[in-house]
Amino acid sequence: MNLRRDVFQAIADPTRRAILTLLATQAMTAGAIAANFDTARPTVSKHLQILTECDLLNKTQEGREIYYAVNLQKIWEIEEFIAPFRAMWEERFSKLEDVMKNFKNNS
C-alpha cells in the first residue's frame, strides 16, 4: 500500500513542525532529534517516517548512521500554495498604510 500522505497534513502537527524547524539548519540522526523532545522515541520515529513519506525530509546514510535533512524544494512548494494569497493581502495593507499616512500628513 502506498502510504504517501498529504503534505499539509504532515505540517499540521506541532511536533512535526518542530522537527522541521530543528532540521532547518543541520542534518541530524533520529536519536539526536528524539533527544530534543519529551515524547517517546517510537513516536518521534513515526513522525520522521511521515515527514519522509511526504518528501519533506531526505534520509542519507553515513557509515552506520542515518541522517535526516529538510528537503527545501518541498518546503518551497508549501510556501507557494499560500504565497499568492499572502502577497495579495500584503499589497492591500501596504496601500492602506500609504493612504492613511498621506491623510495624516495632510490633515
Add this chain to the structure above:
Amino acid sequence: MDLKTQIKAEQGEQQIFITRNFDIPVALLYKAYTEAEFLEQWMNTKVLKLTSENHGSYRFETTDPRGQSHFFSGAIHECTCNQSIIRTFEMEGTSFPPQLEFMTFEPLTADTSNLTIQIVYKSVTDRDNMLKLPFAQGLNWAHERLEACMKNLKTA
C-alpha cells in the same frame, strides 16, 4: 521579500488568521475600514454602500482588468469604534459561500497598531479554494493579457 502580513492557515481547519502591524495609529486603521473615502482608495473599489454601525451593511463594486464588474457585499454585525468589526463577506455571483470575519484592531504604541482578521468559512474545502483563488486569478489575468497581446499582434 520580507512580508509584514502573516497568514495562519492550519490544515483541516475551516478558518484562517491574517495579522499585520501598521505604522499608523489605531484610529486611522479603523477609519480605513469604516469610511468609504478611504476604503475606495486602498481596496481599489467603488463603495456603493457602507453603513459602519451595528446591524449595518456594505456593498462594493470592483472592475477587473477586462472591464467586468464584480460585486462584494455583506452585513456588518457589530462595529465597535477603534476596537472591532464583525461582518460577513460575499462575492456575489460566485459559488463561494459567504464567510464570517472577525476583525480586531489594537493599538501597539501611539503611532502603531495591529489588525488581526479571523475568517471562518463554510467548509474546509471552501477555505482551501479561497486560499488558492489569488493564484488562479493571477494566472487567468496573465493569460488574458497574453491573449490581448496576441490579438494585437494579429491585427498589426
